[in-house]
Amino acid sequence: MNHDAYPDNYIRGILNSVKSIAMVGASPQNVRPSYFAFKYLAQRGYDMIPINPGHVGKDLLGKPFVASLSDIGRPIDMIDIFRNSSHIMPVVEEALTLDPLPKVIWMQLGARDDAAAAKAESVGIKVVMNRCPKIEYGRLSSEISWMGVNSRTLSSKRAPAPTQGMRLSLNRMSVGGGDTAASDRAAKNKTEQS
Amino acid sequence: MSDRLPGFSTLAVHAGAQPDPTTGARATPIYQTTSFVFNDADHAASLFGLQAFGNIYTRIGNPTNAVLEERVAALEGGTAALAVASGHAAQVVILQQLLQPGDEFIAARKLYGGSINQFTHAFKSFGWNVVWADPDDISSFERAVTPRTKAIFIESIANPAGSITDIEAISTVARKAGVPLIVDNTLASPYLIRPIDHGADIVVHSLTKFLGGHGNSLGGIIVDAGTFDWSTGGKYPMLSEPRPEYHGIRLQETFGNFAFAIACRVLGLRDLGPALSPFNAFMILTGIETLPLRMQKHCDNAKAVAEFLAGHPAVASVSYAGLASDKYNQLARKYAPKGAGAVFTFSLKGGYDAGVNLVSKLQLFSHLANVGDTRSLVIHPASTTHSQLDDAAKVKSGAGPDVVRLSIGIEDKEDLIADLEQALSA
Numbered sequence: 001m002n003h004d005a006y007p008d009n010y011i012r013g014i015l016n017s018v019k020s021i022a023m024v025g026a027s028p029q030n031v032r033p034s035y036f037a038f039k040y041l042a043q044r045g046y047d048m049i050p051i052n053p054g055h056v057g058k059d060l061l062g063k064p065f066v067a068s069l070s071d072i073g074r075p076i077d078m079i080d081i082f083r084n085s086s087h088i089m090p091v092v093e094e095a096l097t098l099d100p101l102p103k104v105i106w107m108q109l110g111a112r113d114d115a116a117a118a119k120a121e122s123v124g125i126k127v128v129m130n131r132c133p134k135i136e137y138g139r140l141s142s143e144i145s146w147m148g149v150n151s152r153t154l155s156s157k158r159a160p161a162p163t164q165g166m167r168l169s170l171n172r173m174s175v176g177g178g179d180t181a182a183s184d185r186a187a188k189n190k191t192e193q194s
Numbered sequence: 195m196s197d198r199l200p201g202f203s204t205l206a207v208h209a210g211a212q213p214d215p216t217t218g219a220r221a222t223p224i225y226q227t228t229s230f231v232f233n234d235a236d237h238a239a240s241l242f243g244l245q246a247f248g249n250i251y252t253r254i255g256n257p258t259n260a261v262l263e264e265r266v267a268a269l270e271g272g273t274a275a276l277a278v279a280s281g282h283a284a285q286v287v288i289l290q291q292l293l294q295p296g297d298e299f300i301a302a303r304k305l306y307g308g309s310i311n312q313f314t315h316a317f318k319s320f321g322w323n324v325v326w327a328d329p330d331d332i333s334s335f336e337r338a339v340t341p342r343t344k345a346i347f348i349e350s351i352a353n354p355a356g357s358i359t360d361i362e363a364i365s366t367v368a369r370k371a372g373v374p375l376i377v378d379n380t381l382a383s384p385y386l387i388r389p390i391d392h393g394a395d396i397v398v399h400s401l402t403k404f405l406g407g408h409g410n411s412l413g414g415i416i417v418d419a420g421t422f423d424w425s426t427g428g429k430y431p432m433l434s435e436p437r438p439e440y441h442g443i444r445l446q447e448t449f450g451n452f453a454f455a456i457a458c459r460v461l462g463l464r465d466l467g468p469a470l471s472p473f474n475a476f477m478i479l480t481g482i483e484t485l486p487l488r489m490q491k492h493c494d495n496a497k498a499v500a501e502f503l504a505g506h507p508a509v510a511s512v513s514y515a516g517l518a519s520d521k522y523n524q525l526a527r528k529y530a531p532k533g534a535g536a537v538f539t540f541s542l543k544g545g546y547d548a549g550v551n552l553v554s555k556l557q558l559f560s561h562l563a564n565v566g567d568t569r570s571l572v573i574h575p576a577s578t579t580h581s582q583l584d585d586a587a588k589v590k591s592g593a594g595p596d597v598v599r600l601s602i603g604i605e606d607k608e609d610l611i612a613d614l615e616q617a618l619s620a
Contacts, residue, residue: 109450148263149274158213183420183451
């Protein structure tokens with residue numbers, strides 16, 4: 001997989017197929033990006049599991065915090081990692097000890113570890129880096145268009161008005177896939193420089 | 195679901211719009227409302243805290259305006275956009291995110307006269323200091339860079355003479371200086387030039403001109419290219435630092451490659467207030483649907499008129515980059531191969547008096563201070579749009595006393611030429 005620019009179908013396939021998402025680094029602070037994403041994905045019907053050893057015994061929007069991936073105790077479809085690039089590898093290594101393996105490992109906006117990605121991909125796990133599943137879900141459903149964001153999708157179909165807990169259709173026509181060319185190039189240049 | 199890229203005309207008609215979820219209306223409805231009900235208290239809190247996508251109040255966002263924003267972002271190849279009340283408002287909102295009092299920005303000397311005034315006087319009173327550079331001398335931009343420089347501002351096709359700016363060369367200077375390049379793409383429209391493809395980080399438009407295209411609605415828009423890394427060195431605290439306005443959110447961290455557009459919305463538009471009327475957004479959207487058709491006709495007509503003027507004995511010179519003899523023709527071929535725009539200047543051998551006489555004799559051309567209308571327009575910049583500049587600055591910006599500016603419309607070119615011919619010989 002080329003991790004500089006993902007085809008929309010790759011992202012769409014992941015978001016359409018996963019049901020449970022363990023979020024590593026989920027924060028109870030309501031101004032942190034992980035809180036935003038956790039809440040949004042829960043509202044869109046995903047089975048969310050917050051992972052944060054510092055908050056065990058408490059819950060996040062009604063879901064009890066779990067100390068680590070190994071402590072979840074049931075199969076999970078996707079791991080969403082809210083940690084800096086330098087803390088990705090140990091999380092991926094722990095994920096690779098799970099049985100069954102997760103289907104997807106997703107690293108948040110700003111997080112990228114190509115070696116960890118290669119390790120996960122070598123055992124058949126799909127990897128997404130430097131993206132936010134909330135933004136991608138909002139983009140492919142065009143819900144993010146409320147914010148003037150270029151969803152890079154088109155549709156001539158009438159969509160239902162979204163309500164609480166409703167899964168939205170992500171099957172709109174893509175216009176080019178991945179990010180816009182210019183922002184892709186900028187992200188690639190940044191990766192090459194670092 | 196194939197990932198193929200539709201053409202420009204398809205995007206001009208479809209991007210951002212889909213049938214209304216409630217009524218099925220196919221044209222984008224005018225959501226003429228100030229505010230939007232919340233589902234419940236939690237939904238309200240989520241929207242105010244930027245945690246959920248949705249509508250609160252039309253000064254922050256509106257569904258009609260959002261269609262316009264996504265459409266222009268798609269046409270320009272940006273990640274997101276924000277529509278505001280005018281091009282001037284867009285410029286205030288952009289620089290508010292980038293500059294603190296005492297900071298500097300470099301601007302090309304060849305700009306719309308209103309921008310020169312805004313930068314020189316209004317922005318100076320905010321402590322935002324403009325440093326002028328010459329778009330015909332790229333090294334003048336390099337020399338103008340200081341540790342306080344926060345942005346570079348140019349026009350792709352520059353008012354009033356329709357000169358073409360070497361966007362790539364100036365973007366190289368901006369990258370080296372570690373500052374974003376802002377390109378005013380009003381006179382080109384994305385149909386002729388897409389500045390992001392040439393290194394622009396932010397694109398700004400007066401929607402009032404070719405995008406709206408019918409001379410009936412004011413508007414401005416800011417497009418985020420998603421290319422600039424705002425996080426380095428705390429140079430852009432509106433984007434990189436925790437914002438007290440939102441309980442400590444860091445916008446770049448939260449919104450990634452469209453953080454600048456979000457900053458413009460939630461820190462700029464929200465707090466400064468220059469919201470675009472949804473009715474204007476609707477009018478401009480309708481205009482954009484025919485942008486490719488109109489823009490090509492504007493350019494074809496402009497070239498024919500420029501060629502006619504260049505061969506007329508009463509005309510001293512014509513500045514139109516679409517003419518093979520023009521000093522900007524090479525740049526026009528590179529940046530605007532479909533046409534060099536429809537705004538240009540010429541000067542008359544009879545000087546100022548001949549210009550005044552010409553304007554008074556024209557029957558089809560309207561004498562007014564606008565460009566980018568379906569109708570052909572004429573103005574004498576030295577006494578109007580550029581009148582607040584001193585004489586030297588007028589000449590430097592291409593608006594000397596003998597200069598007449600035309601904005602060529604989409605009428606039949608034979609009629610435009612006949613009108614000019616009768617006025618020049620009268």
